[in-house]
Amino acid sequence: MKTICLYFEIHQIIHLKRYRFFDIGTDHYYYDDFENERSISDIAERSYMPALNAFQEMIKEHGKYFKLAFSLSGVGIEQLEMHAPQVLAKLQELNETGCVEFLAEPYSHGLSALANEETFAADVKKQAKKMKEYFGKQPTVLRNSSLIYSDDIGAQAAAMGFKGMLTEGAKHALGWKSPHYVYNCAMAPNLKLLLRDVDLSDDISLRFNNSDWDGYPLFADTYINRIASMPADEQVINIFMELSALGIAQPLSSNILEFIKALPACAKERGMTFSTPTEICMKMNSVGSLDVPDTLSWVDEERDVSCWLGNPMQREAFNKLYSVADRLRIANDPRINQDWDYLQASNNFRFMTTKPSNVGLDRGIYTSPFDAFTNYMNILGDFINRVNSLYPEEIDNEELNSLLTTIKNQGDEIEMKDKEIDRLKAKVAKMQAEEKPAEEAPKAKKTTRKPAAKKATAAKTKKKTEAEKKD
Structure with a gap:
């Protein structure tokens, strides 16, 4: 049975301001706040909110049958927190349905995987922590920036404990192989790889509204029939794109959301299902390793890193x-x-x-x-x-690492001693509280005897007076 894995990325550029040579050393703020607010507000209104509302309607209509996945860069989350919190609120609503999975990715949406292993690990862990804070679950599948992947990067992901990783189904990496199977990392067999179907994904994200395209206009039933016509043993169809494709790259006037909404009904008619990345990694076995000695990505025709490091x-x-x-x-x-x-x-x-x-x-x-x-x-x-x-x-x-480690250890030791002091103070306070009633008890007893003592003294004085009279 074929299953469709829908994944959308949410990332927002942090726009830098015009910064002159003479600003060096005098101005330490590098960002264009006006443009950052304008751009994220525009994308949220034209793309994110309409698309997320459409997904919510699809889940209400189809229940647990329809599933999808997202990942959010940390810098994107920061922009949403400041300028479009309604997007995060809607994602949390979708999370509560149980039909959505949130993946890990580098917090910065950067290229640290190509430069520094420890920095890459810290970048990913920082974003994963943010995902758990917002959505209550630790991500188990990793998606690197722009699907950047190589055997070395896969080994790093496996070392961080991830079960699976998304990457590009690039022809130069696959050769004769199909992207519609689950593979595993050549250097870490336990890490499963889900490969993006380039044509099916780009038909929606790049070509949907192009009237010069041979496939225009694209209808949901045609799209699903194309998937159904693939060989029976090709069971995993990975459709990955940026969420901004729905509303920005492909305007809402193109009826892109109506197309997306029609996919589950058409897929159900053809006996297909929808799955999240983790479900696929858990349920399906790898058909073999995928050797990727050279780095690939989902950008440009070359599907490599030349768009970032080419000159x-x-x-x-x-x-x-x-x-x-x-x-x-x-x-x-x-x-x-x-x-x-x-x-x-x-x-x-x-x-x-x-x-x-x-x-x-x-x-x-x-x-x-x-x-x-x-x-x-x-x-x-x-x-x-x-x-x-x-x-x-x-x-x-x-030397710096040694120095800061010493400082940290001293800080930890001081913190432990402070906790011990607080514990002893609390113990002393408790002991004093227990001793106080014991000290007050005799006073209470003396007070109760005082009236009786006065009566005895008065009686004794009375008897003495009467005896004196008789004499």
Whole structure:
């Protein structure tokens, strides 16, 4: 029986402001707040809320039959918290239905998997913690930024305890193989891989409203019939895309949501089901390992990382950013960490690309790749100065790590002693409270005897007076 796995990504660019060379050292705030608020509010209104409302209607209509998955970058969540909290509230409502799974991904939506293993692990764990806070469950499946994957990255994901990982069903990685099976990582057999069906996903996210496309107009029954016509043993159909495809890339006027709403009924007629990534990883066995020695992604025709690291400018910015990764992680300064998350975002490197793309690229404030590179490097110059100023530059990373470990251990020891002092204070207070009633008891007894003693004394005095009279 064929099963469809629907997955949507939610990420929001953090727009950088125009930052001049002369701002270095004087201005440590790098962001265009107006554009950040405008863009996330616009996407929430035109895409996220209409799409999420449609999914809620589909779940109400079809119950547990219809299922889907999401992942949210941490920086995207921060933007939603500030400017579009209704989106997070709606996602929590969907979570309560039990028909939605939330996946892990790097908090920054960055490229740390290509640069620094420890930074990548920290990035993913930070986002997974956020997912548990919002939706009550620890993610068990990982989706790297833009589906970036290689054998090495898969091994890192397995080491972090994930059961499965999403990636691209790229032809150069698959060869003669089909993306409609479950595979496993070549370096970590326990990590299962779910591969995106490129054509089926892009038919919706890229081509749906293109009147020049041979498949236009695309109807739900035609789409499902195409899936049903695939070989019977090809049972896993992975359709992955950005949520903004529904409403932004494909405008609501194209009836894209009506198409999506019609999919469950058409699939049910053809005997298909819907499953979440974790359900597929738990129920289906791998048919074999997938060798991916070179990194792949879901971007551009090449399905590699050349859109971020394809030219010398991009590689220069990338190497300079991650040159301070270890030092920054060791220092662990909250304000610096937030800037680190925003500067890691892959979009910053995408704006510097000089390669042509079949997908339009909006560079925002930048007039060219060189303009994007210059602005980013100015910001990075100030940022790295701030990182190095946390502790003297003469202290290398090993010495700094040792120093901060000592400080942390001392802090932990002081904290333990403070707790012990509080415990002893509480014990003393309890003992004093128990002793106080025992001290008060004799006083109470003396008070009760006092009237009787007075009566005895009075009687004795009376007798003495009467005796004196008789004499």
